[in-house]
Amino acid sequence: MGMPAFPEAAREALADPQLRANLRAATGTIRAKRARVVAERGDWEALREAGRAIKDEVLGSLDTYLLQLEEQVTAAGGVVHWARDAAEANRIVVELVRAAGADEVVKVKSMATQEIELNEALADAGIAAVETDLAELIVQLGHDRPSHILVPAIHRNRAQIRELFRREMAGTDDLTDDPVALAAAARAHLRRKFLSARVAVSGANFAVAENGALVVVESEGNGRMCLTLPEVLISVVGIEKVVPTSRDLEVMLQLLPRSSTGERMNPYTSIWRGATPGDGPGEFHLVLLDNGRTRALADDIGRDALRCIRCSACLNVCPVYERTGGHAYGSVYPGPIGAILTPQLRGPDPVADSLPYASSLCGACYEVCPVKIDIPRALVHLRAEVHHRPAERLAMRAAAWIFTSPRRFALARRLTRLGTRLAGLPGPWRRWTTTRDLPQPHESFRDWWERRN
Amino acid sequence: MRVGLFLTCLNDMLFAGVGKAVVRVLERLGHEVVFPLAQTCCGQAHLNTGYRSECAPLARKFATDFAGLDHVVSPSASCVAMVREHHPALVAPGVRVPPVHEFTEFLVDVLGVTDVGAVFPHRVTYHPTCHGLRALNLGDRPTALLRAVRGLSLVDLPEATQCCGFGGTFALKNADTSVAMGTDKARHVLATDAEVLAAVDNSCLMHIGGLLSRWRAATRVLHVAEILASGD
DSSP: OOOOOHHHHHHHHHTOHHHHHHHHHHHHHHHHHHHHHHHTOTTHHHHHHHHHHHHHHHHHTHHHHHHHHHHHHHHTTOEEEEESSHHHHHHHHHHHHHHTTOSEEEEOOOHHHHHTTHHHHHHHTTOEEEEOSHHHHHHHHTTOOOOSSSOTTTTOOHHHHHHHHHHHSTTOTTOOSOHHHHHHHHHHHHHHHHHHOSEEEEOOSEEETTTOEEEEEESSSHHHHHHHSSSEEEEEEEGGGEESOTTHHHHHHHHHHHHHTSOSSOSEEEEEESOBTTBSOSEEEEEEEOTTHHHHHTSTTGGGGGGOOOOOHHHHHOHHHHHHOSGGGOSSSOHHHHHHHHHHHHOSOHHHHHGGGSOOOOOHHHHHOTTOOOHHHHHHHHHTTSOOOHHHHHHHHHHHHHHTOHHHHHHHHHHHHHHTTSSSOOGGGHHHHTTOOOOOOOSOHHHHHHHHO | OEEEEOOOHHHHHHOHHHHHHHHHHHHHTTOEEEOOTTOOOOOHHHHHHTOHHHHHHHHHHHHHHTTTOSOEEESOHHHHHHHHHHHHHHSOTTOOOOOEEEHHHIIIIISOOSOOOOBOOSEEEEOOOHIIIIISOOTTHHHHHHHTSBTOEEEOOTTTTSOOSOTTTHHHHTHHHHHHHHHHHHHHHHHTTOSEEEESOHHHHHHHHHHHHHTTOSOEEEEHHHHHTTTO
16 A cells, blocks of 8 residues: 555656665576476376366365365364455464464464465454564564565565564574575574464465365464464465365475476475374464455466465565566556466556566467466556556557557658667657667568558 | 568567568578568467456457458467467467467478578677576577577587566566576676577567667677577
């Protein structure tokens, strides 16, 4: 709210050379790692196709799978809550934390809780939320916003992180910007939190309908600490995260790490069912979140966005994201996937309406998507749905009117040739000529064609 | 062979050279070129900007303008992709969408030619435009044609597969981002020391070339067809 639309926000980001350098280095590195591990798999295309098919099967019978999931989670000793929107989900979580008598929760990195702004809702209720993912911790300590789905502090470099830690963590005066030293400082800081927290909040990468199992994949092990040490575990999970069977994880757990971190397998995969006395949290709550997902589901083309497994491969290859960074998108979901997901989840507003246009439609995102979301197709589809400025609509209609008549088009050709002789163009075309020259035409093709025939 | 030329509105308005070049190459190879005078625009900018209903009459007009031709050739990968991918859903039911080929695709796949007898003694680098690369999967067709040109030395473009930032109305709606992408592309072009940057879409070349020209760079931009037409 109060955010500028994409073109203005992008302009600010483009003016920051440090940000450009950080993004270029980081996305370049992840791109290369992904390309290497994907190339190892001769059956990558078959895996992608299987991933697409699993998600489409789920989206085609979502009601059935969700009810099955609820039944299985309940049978395994968990409690299932249904949240229509962000406000309802936040209310449920706040009440659960209060009922546990806690004023602090440790958090596993989760996009769903960011989407609903759970940390802010908890703070309003006097509950402190501690992010335990290293990058999320960096963002939280810096009172900053995440700018990437997988690497939320991608816009920061090591030197910037050292300064932040020195300012926010006790006993870090001698800290260097060596990654090992930075990680050790965060480790000491977080260990105290893990041991004292009574409630943990997580999301989930997958929820298995046939047996009620939830899956979290991560790199650091901090998520594992949150999922096992506290007494109460609350997982906020988007309704599209369900997969039919455990067997489907075979496909998903191969697609996700290779596409996201560029690893063959992520270091930690936690899978749990309900609550087991004497083994991990004694109380488990699953909050199933709609928050615009059923609206997207109703859209024949837009629903493809619900296949997303939040790997962020599309961000890393996107030439627009690489230059503007994630903040310009004004959404927790940046990059190509954010440009099609945000307008659907959030509904129309000036920022959301600008996002489907935040792409040159180059198609690099579609090429890498592990569940084959045709993002350019969805972008073009959503461009037809969003609000069009009346002046633009008039110009596009005028252009169509010209192009439907060869005589009007002939006049337009003559005017265009005159226009190119000007140093700068008027109106919206000025944006072209402030930085770029126009070609200088010689004899027109049609004059030449007529002369020689 | 009788071949229809779909010049595209942009080339018709601004880039006469590429139309002449396509005609020269095809005629040199012994084919007859037909230019339907009523042709205007395929509607790509309309569809991609979110004006689907305004685009439909243009797709229908295209089918009428090129009706009856067995081969239509166009020197624009993005316009060919538009006709091939989107026109079938935009024309009236039962109407045949003309069979359109991108120029280099036509030479290599339909005519089976890679050496068109051109001479061009210059250092050239090639930018694979996004629609040519990902929508039409042109692969090494354009570079195979360029490699067969006598005197031409082809140098690799760093980070070649990244978009130049043109993107149709993206270049106006997100002008700053578009120029940032174009600037990086133009820098890579200059790093090759090539005399000429070649591509199969004049829209992208207009963007990159517009920047190079503003910088007073010595590198010029040419459509692949113009290189293939040289030497006669």
